[in-house]
Amino acid sequence: MCVSELKLDVLSSAVAGSAAGFRSITRLQPLEGPGGKIFPATYANGVYAVEKRRIVNDKGEETEVDCVLIDSVQAQSNRGELALKAAIERNKLSLPLVEVDFSAVTGLRTPVENQTSLDVPHRLADAILRDSELPDGTRFSKSDYAKRWSRSNLWDATAVYEYCPTALVFGMWGSPEKPGGLGAKFERAYVSEIIAVDVERVEKRFGFRIDPLGSSKNVGLKEKPDGSFDVGTGKTRPSELNHGNIPFESTNAGIRCRYAEQATVISLGALRKLRFPVNGNETSAVNEAGRTVLAALALCAGVLSSEAGTSLRSRCQLVPESERVWELIDKPGAKARTYQLNGEEVIALLNAAVKAAEAAGLSWMKQKLVLKPTKELAELVRQSQEAAAKEKGEGDTK
Amino acid sequence: MTVLGIRYLMGCAVSSDGTRQNPEFPPHPGRVFMALAAAHFDTKGDPQEKRALEWLESQPTPPNLRVPEFSPRRASRPRDVLETYVPVNDQGSVEALLNRTRQARSFPTVRLFGDKVYLVWQGDAPEDVRVALQRLCTKVTRIGHSSSVVQMWLGDPTERVEATLLADNLLSDRKLRVIEPGTLSYLERVFALGKFPRLDAWYGYRQASQPAAEVVPGPFDPNLIILQKLEGRSLGLESTLRLTSALRNAAMAALPNGECPEWLSGHAPDGTPSLKPHAAFIPLPFVAAEWADGHVVGMAIALPSGIPAQEIRRGLGALLFDSAGDERDVMLWEKQEWRWQLARETRDRPPTALRRETWTRPSRVWASVTPVVLHHYPKKNRPEDVERILFDAFESALLPKPRAISARPVSPLQGAGHAKSMPEFLEGGAALCRYQTHVVAEFEKPVQGPVLVGRGRFRGYGLFRPIWITGEASDE
Numbered sequence: 001m002c003v004s005e006l007k008l009d010v011l012s013s014a015v016a017g018s019a020a021g022f023r024s025i026t027r028l029q030p031l032e033g034p035g036g037k038i039f040p041a042t043y044a045n046g047v048y049a050v051e052k053r054r055i056v057n058d059k060g061e062e063t064e065v066d067c068v069l070i071d072s073v074q075a076q077s078n079r080g081e082l083a084l085k086a087a088i089e090r091n092k093l094s095l096p097l098v099e100v101d102f103s104a105v106t107g108l109r110t111p112v113e114n115q116t117s118l119d120v121p122h123r124l125a126d127a128i129l130r131d132s133e134l135p136d137g138t139r140f141s142k143s144d145y146a147k148r149w150s151r152s153n154l155w156d157a158t159a160v161y162e163y164c165p166t167a168l169v170f171g172m173w174g175s176p177e178k179p180g181g182l183g184a185k186f187e188r189a190y191v192s193e194i195i196a197v198d199v200e201r202v203e204k205r206f207g208f209r210i211d212p213l214g215s216s217k218n219v220g221l222k223e224k225p226d227g228s229f230d231v232g233t234g235k236t237r238p239s240e241l242n243h244g245n246i247p248f249e250s251t252n253a254g255i256r257c258r259y260a261e262q263a264t265v266i267s268l269g270a271l272r273k274l275r276f277p278v279n280g281n282e283t284s285a286v287n288e289a290g291r292t293v294l295a296a297l298a299l300c301a302g303v304l305s306s307e308a309g310t311s312l313r314s315r316c317q318l319v320p321e322s323e324r325v326w327e328l329i330d331k332p333g334a335k336a337r338t339y340q341l342n343g344e345e346v347i348a349l350l351n352a353a354v355k356a357a358e359a360a361g362l363s364w365m366k367q368k369l370v371l372k373p374t375k376e377l378a379e380l381v382r383q384s385q386e387a388a389a390k391e392k393g394e395g396d397t398k
Numbered sequence: 399m400t401v402l403g404i405r406y407l408m409g410c411a412v413s414s415d416g417t418r419q420n421p422e423f424p425p426h427p428g429r430v431f432m433a434l435a436a437a438h439f440d441t442k443g444d445p446q447e448k449r450a451l452e453w454l455e456s457q458p459t460p461p462n463l464r465v466p467e468f469s470p471r472r473a474s475r476p477r478d479v480l481e482t483y484v485p486v487n488d489q490g491s492v493e494a495l496l497n498r499t500r501q502a503r504s505f506p507t508v509r510l511f512g513d514k515v516y517l518v519w520q521g522d523a524p525e526d527v528r529v530a531l532q533r534l535c536t537k538v539t540r541i542g543h544s545s546s547v548v549q550m551w552l553g554d555p556t557e558r559v560e561a562t563l564l565a566d567n568l569l570s571d572r573k574l575r576v577i578e579p580g581t582l583s584y585l586e587r588v589f590a591l592g593k594f595p596r597l598d599a600w601y602g603y604r605q606a607s608q609p610a611a612e613v614v615p616g617p618f619d620p621n622l623i624i625l626q627k628l629e630g631r632s633l634g635l636e637s638t639l640r641l642t643s644a645l646r647n648a649a650m651a652a653l654p655n656g657e658c659p660e661w662l663s664g665h666a667p668d669g670t671p672s673l674k675p676h677a678a679f680i681p682l683p684f685v686a687a688e689w690a691d692g693h694v695v696g697m698a699i700a701l702p703s704g705i706p707a708q709e710i711r712r713g714l715g716a717l718l719f720d721s722a723g724d725e726r727d728v729m730l731w732e733k734q735e736w737r738w739q740l741a742r743e744t745r746d747r748p749p750t751a752l753r754r755e756t757w758t759r760p761s762r763v764w765a766s767v768t769p770v771v772l773h774h775y776p777k778k779n780r781p782e783d784v785e786r787i788l789f790d791a792f793e794s795a796l797l798p799k800p801r802a803i804s805a806r807p808v809s810p811l812q813g814a815g816h817a818k819s820m821p822e823f824l825e826g827g828a829a830l831c832r833y834q835t836h837v838v839a840e841f842e843k844p845v846q847g848p849v850l851v852g853r854g855r856f857r858g859y860g861l862f863r864p865i866w867i868t869g870e871a872s873d874e
């Protein structure tokens with residue numbers, strides 16, 4: 001397979017042409033080696049998502065095998081965003097960001113990390129941003145920023161490009177802003193998921209939490225309201241307060257698989273629907289420049305998240321069998337051209353695309369827009385922490 | 399021919415049948431058209447694209463489809479629904495950061511064995527329509543959910559695409575949403591209002607018959623016309639003759655001018671019994687499962703192979719459709735004793751007893767559900783005379799000679815019961831043979847169903863079901 005480096009002119013041509021998109025299919029193995037146990041994502045009631053696939057076995061015969069979804073489309077999008085955020089924090093990458101700063105909120109039991117447009121579930125449309133305010137006290141949802149982006153659509157995506165271009169890559173639906181539930185809506189252009197192929201389920205998991213203190217079940221405890229306890233007087237067993245040996249049994253005991261497969265598609269068709277008028281004027285040069293930036297941004301998410309390592313959850317760390325290769329899917333039936341690029345190269349590609357877009361007249365927000373939570377949002381966070389602490393039997397901060 | 403190709407780039411399709419719980423696949427032609435129309439509206443497409451869409455909706459019959467096999471993604475515990483919790487965002491009041499409520503959502507998905515689907519219209523699109531369709535196809539990015547990314551294109555007119563699903567309202571076993579003249583205008587209005595569209599035109603489809611090279615065809619068309627019971631008291635297999643006679647009578651009574659073709663009535667023009675293959679009316683019971691009790695779940699009409707579609711429409715159209723061309727229910731009754739309301743089975747996931755493949759899947763081994771009525775009594779002083787007569791019965795039924803036959807009083811299929819629990823088959827006169835027995839037959843090569851053997855085979859006696867043996871694929 002002939003693999004080339006992906007340059008800006010190739011990317012621009014692909015975006016301006018009729019290619020459907022880029023696709024990368026990569027095989028992964030558990031960190032502990034082929035056949036190692038991994039833990040897939042679980043769904044409501046603790047079930048796995050399973051399906052069948054047909055593969056060619058070692059004898060060259062087609063066979064139907066069981067597969068399990070390890071990481072969903074939504075989870076993979078989140079990982080792409082987190083990889084971009086990590087690159088920003090390491091000063092490798094510069095992107096528009098809207099951030100809600102909780103550092104000044106007092107009275108919290110546990111500090112709350114600042115939330116950026118790359119962290120919050122609904123991106124620019126998220127309620128956390130909506131219920132925060134600019135430094136001058138203007139509520140974000142009433143600010144000029146919100147007024148601009150909430151009127152966005154496919155025909156004028158400029159404001160979203162300026163404030164939160166990742167929303168155009170990973171999708172966004174600004175539903176609360178308009179009556180009837182429809183609002184600024186952008187379909188995702190980045191779709192990725194990881195599936196374990198040819199799976200053997202480990203049926204049950206047994207074990208013990210071994211108590212190094214050797215607490216005896218025959219010693220009764222009596223819980224007190226403040227979370228402490230009296231010893232020797234009550235009927236509560238030490239194990240009920242997480243002391244002592246505690247057995248556990250779980251039906252989600254992980255899986256083993258022949259391999260895991262990560263499939264990622266970046267839809268150029270979705271990006272081609274976007275238009276970026278500037279000051280009321282729209283040109284095809286600006287549109288294509290903006291779309292090229294977004295394509296490069298999507299590639300950044302895919303490449304950087306792979307380089308960050310696929311550590312999906314506890315006991316689910318995967319490593320690729322080979323470097324990621326990206327096919328450009330163009331004419332049906334024609335052999336796809338393939339490209340490879342590492343983190344440095346893809347960031348350089350993005351920067352070049354951004355520069356070209358700026359030269360064409362399309363720019364994005366350079367400074368991070370920092371908001372702070374409104375009083376009521378801060379108060380709700382505080383009260384929620386108090387409520388959670390009470391449930392656990394912890395004392396009041398006041 | 400005009401062919402549209404769809405390639406699912408992730409190898410799976412994510413779209414719901416409207417319940418948001420079950421996947422919808424294959425993509426209904428109506429859904430594909432909506433994707434094309436959405437691409438046209440989203441990009442404010444030109445009048446040529448509009449004309450191309452109007453050309454598609456003006457086609458007299460919906461497209462045939464070529465669809466890969468697929469497997470639905472489901473929860474690892476069979477009775478659970480695959481749901482994920484997504485954080486809500488559309489609440490009017492301030493929501494706690496830590497306690498944002500989450501809403502259960504499903505993303506019904508199917509994994510495709512093969513990533514391409516084709517829609518094939520019989521008409522040849524004019525050149526300007528082709529150019530516009532090609533342009534429109536490149537704008538379609540998804541069919542279904544936003545994660546169901548696709549590449550779409552206009553196929554080469556010289557390329558032959560063999561359909562696996564045929565548009566056939568009469569012999570259909572499922573219905574798909576389709577388009578009709580005016581669909582584009584409706585979508586345009588709905589799009590302008592910012593609402594979600596709903597297509598209400600449906601058309602029947604059936605699997606194209608694609609027997610494997612080694613499968614031996616039977617005398618009947620495997621495209622059974624299956625009727626599900628909507629209302630009526632529960633009746634067991636012992637009511638077979640009453641049910642099948644009622645269905646046959648209903649088919650005859652529905653014919654205009656009482657002109658009944660020989661392939662339907664089983665009688666030659668002079669009134670004598672026909673020597674040619676003719677329609678069989680059969681019960682479809684709940685058998686071959688752990689708690690099966692043999693009650694009749696629905697009924698079917700098996701047609702002899704090779705009857706032209708026009709002939710079938712003339713013969714059965716009045717039974718199944720009203721004067722406006724809409725499907726109608728079939729009413730069966732027997733004086734004051736019972737009354738049944740039947741309708742054509744078109745559900746995506748009907749019960750096993752009402753699936754065509756349950757009764758027609760090619761198999762080497764078949765077991766009787768209703769006993770086989772012999773053509774003549776076996777001689778008591780001839781050992782294995784029953785088997786000899788049965789071999790002749792298979793030949794009379796235009797089936798290959800089995801490699802082995804086992805006659806037995808009880809069917810191996812749970813729910814089918816003892817041969818003596820079925821009333822004797824008295825049609826044709828009491829002097830005719832009434833000896834009936836259950837049978838298991840094994841053939842050299844897989845035989846395509848339905849398999850009907852013996853004297854009462856056109857009335858539901860001698861109905862067989864394929865069974866599997868160790869080492870072969872199960873039908874469940």
